[in-house]
Amino acid sequence: MDKIITIGRQFGSNGREIGKQLAAKLDIPFYDKEIIYETSKNSGLSESLLESLDEKPSKSFLYSLVMDPYSYGFTSTGYQTNLNQQAFQAMYDTIKRIGDAGPCVIVGRCADYVLRHNPDLLKVFIYAPVDERVKTVSNRFDLTEDKARAQISKEDKGRASYYNYYTSKKWGVLDSYDICINSSLMDIEGNVDLLIHYINSL
Secondary structure: OOOEEEEEEOOOOOHHHHHHHHHHHHOOOEEOOHHHHHHHHHHOOOHHHHHHHOOOOOOOHHHHHHHOHHHHOOOOHHHHOOHHHHHHHHHHHHHHHHHHHOOEEEEOOOHHHHOOOOOOEEEEEEEOOHHHHHHHHHHHHOOOHHHHHHHHHHHHHHHHHHHHHHHOOOOOOHHHOOEEEEHHHOOHHHHHHHHHHHHHHO
């Protein structure tokens, strides 16, 4: 099995869990938050900064400062450089290096775009009906249904904005991926087995 598998996922669809178990069954490396550590180690950017910008562009003070430093009185060359772009480029380099190293599973972070020229790439998107995701998020984070629904909306909007901005493609749109799976139709193990069957049939 020489595939590099990238997984885009809706929040609460169990995409991360499916990816992790898939990597374990295939005995290949798994990368999610691990990419932040690897990026920090190789770029010199702090893990806390990378975490704050990870798949979630926002209009926080930091984001406003980065996007319009003059409005806060910062005019040095360092502040003029867009930290969001720096962080993305650093993650881009990390993901490219990981993909070049061989088979693995990478969750999120525009990895399908970064590795788009790799002939061994398989692009997966995991989704599920929002009501099913509300149940998952409510149970996982001990949230009320309303709060879970709000969190799902926030996370999905952030991921979509991040993906659409850096790739000029549409997050979650079918033709951006090789296979899209409704994870609510099976348990996590069933989804993993489905993906393995698909990979073996290629």
